[in-house]
Amino acid sequence: MTTSNISLPRIAVLATGGTIAGQAGDASKTAGYKAGVVGVDKLLDAVPALSQVARIHAEQVASIDSKDMSTALWVTLGKRINVLLAQDDIDGVVVTHGTDTLEETAYLLHLTVKSEKPVVLTAAMRPSTALSADGPLNLLNAVTVAAHGSAAKQGVMVAFNNQIHSARDVTKTSTYAVDAFRSPEVGALGWVQDGRVEFQRAVVRRHTAQSQFDLEAALPSVEIVASYAGASRAAIDAFVAAGVKGLVIAGTGNGSVHATLQQALADAIGKGVAVVRSSRVSSGHVMRNGAAPDDALGSVSAGTLNPYKARVLLMLALAAGITDAAAIQQIFDTY
Ligand code: SIN
Numbered sequence: 001m002t003t004s005n006i007s008l009p010r011i012a013v014l015a016t017g018g019t020i021a022g023q024a025g026d027a028s029k030t031a032g033y034k035a036g037v038v039g040v041d042k043l044l045d046a047v048p049a050l051s052q053v054a055r056i057h058a059e060q061v062a063s064i065d066s067k068d069m070s071t072a073l074w075v076t077l078g079k080r081i082n083v084l085l086a087q088d089d090i091d092g093v094v095v096t097h098g099t100d101t102l103e104e105t106a107y108l109l110h111l112t113v114k115s116e117k118p119v120v121l122t123a124a125m126r127p128s129t130a131l132s133a134d135g136p137l138n139l140l141n142a143v144t145v146a147a148h149g150s151a152a153k154q155g156v157m158v159a160f161n162n163q164i165h166s167a168r169d170v171t172k173t174s175t176y177a178v179d180a181f182r183s184p185e186v187g188a189l190g191w192v193q194d195g196r197v198e199f200q201r202a203v204v205r206r207h208t209a210q211s212q213f214d215l216e217a218a219l220p221s222v223e224i225v226a227s228y229a230g231a232s233r234a235a236i237d238a239f240v241a242a243g244v245k246g247l248v249i250a251g252t253g254n255g256s257v258h259a260t261l262q263q264a265l266a267d268a269i270g271k272g273v274a275v276v277r278s279s280r281v282s283s284g285h286v287m288r289n290g291a292a293p294d295d296a297l298g299s300v301s302a303g304t305l306n307p308y309k310a311r312v313l314l315m316l317a318l319a320a321g322i323t324d325a326a327a328i329q330q331i332f333d334t335y
Helices: 040-045 048-052 071-085 102-112 135-146 234-241 259-270 307-319 325-334
Strands: 010-017 055-064 092-096 119-122 156-160 163-166 190-193 196-199 222-226 246-251 274-279
Touching (some): 010 040, 040 055, 040 135, 048 135, 055 071, 071 102, 092 135, 102 119, 102 156, 102 307, 119 135, 135 156, 135 190, 222 234, 246 307, 274 307, 307 325
Parallel strands (some): 010 055, 010 092, 092 119, 222 246, 246 274
Antiparallel strands (some): 190 196
């Protein structure tokens, strides 16, 4: 679908599914619906005010529940965004997505989009058929941000419930509330309301046009293992036997690791597997050599990246041929 008002910015809306495109048999239902079934044209038709904000170019890239997001779809989406943003007649991109893995896709794009034009992801907690569906306003706000001059060079963003978050910092923090996203420690980048966009801080870490990463090489297998009371080494040993190239530990506290797992990780590192220590705690950072001896072990600390985002960065680093622990630590200190 394309709308016309030649003086407005032209924004590409790429739909991938999610609850924003969800449908329930009963308008009072906000759970037990099917995600990713409503097409992009119908999502746009539900927001007539979009025609006052931007000219829309729409594409249906996928129709999935984002729990089923794959690395293959990441590559398809990322490459399509780069093609669109290289066009003079596209001023920004909005991606509609499920909330469940939104933060992973957003961070992958933050590291692989090769443009300073805005890329904004949005989603919804209530299906499109629900009473008080949150998708239409989130979509309008996402397009408003993508069409706004001040959104350039901010990297990939998430517009949700009137807030604008950086892809690097944002995480889902509620299973049901419409204010489901937060950026722990650092807070939102800014806000959007009634057509007004304000940024309150800038993104300081490297991203998008300044990032060294791309989606050309195949993304290697990287898995996540949690540490907890009574943890066994079975999962780590199975992943290593399956040929995994990297492991991210969702450690306790400051990325501390159960002694049983720490021995399994030392063995994995000895076999050439890259290991990154993150934390299962939802805010704060993991200090290098803080709660585990990274120097002696040959592991890397994830800093403020949660396990899911640490996995994305480790996959991209390994795909770029960066395998040495010191070089991977440098990457985690930079992005
Ligand atoms: C999904 O992630 O696709 C389903 C859940 C949601 O969008 O809130």
